[in-house]
Amino acid sequence: MCAKQADLSRIQLLIMDVDGVLTDGGIIIHSDGSESKRFNVLDGQRVTLWHRAGLDSAILSGRETAATTVRAEQLGIKYVLQGCKQKLPAFEQLLKDTGYAPEQAAYIGDDWLDLPLLRRVGFAVVPAQGVEEIKPYAHYVTRAAGGDGAVAEVIEYILRQTGRWERSIERYLV
Secondary structure, three states: OEOOOOOHHHOOEEEEOOOOOOOOOOOEEOOOOOEEOOOOHHHHHHHHHHHHOOOEEEEEOOOOOHHHHHHHHHHOOOEEEOOOOOHHHHHHHHHHHHOOOHHHEEEEOOOHHHHHHHOOOOEEEEOOOOOHHHHHHOOEEOOOOOOOOHHHHHHHHHHHHOOOHHHHHHHHOO
């Protein structure tokens, strides 16, 4: 569902929250204190297509876990910022480090902690199960829930809308 217009042709950096975006928000805590997270394979495949299109990605999470670090490495996500209780300063530092302007960034977030970024980026996205009160700030609210293809939906939407989809999947069409 598209709520507001955005210039998707400017988007170069996709920033994703983890819990409730790349995962369903559930956390499995083992008896030794370690954690497990369930990541969606389709989301991972679309992140790969995003990179194949020559675009950058980042994770910006309020929590810090080894599972997130491992998944980011598997997917080739360059920028991984964890343990960010205040996301706006981390976002501003990320932009400074990458050289991107706020309007060149898309952000997917599902909770109140994400609102400052949703209000600043060029393309703000909230997954279907995200907090209702932040959805009016989104350019796009996904049909899929976080951890269940929301990231894949957003990536495919941006790539299709900007004419990059066919080039991203051409190796599979041969």
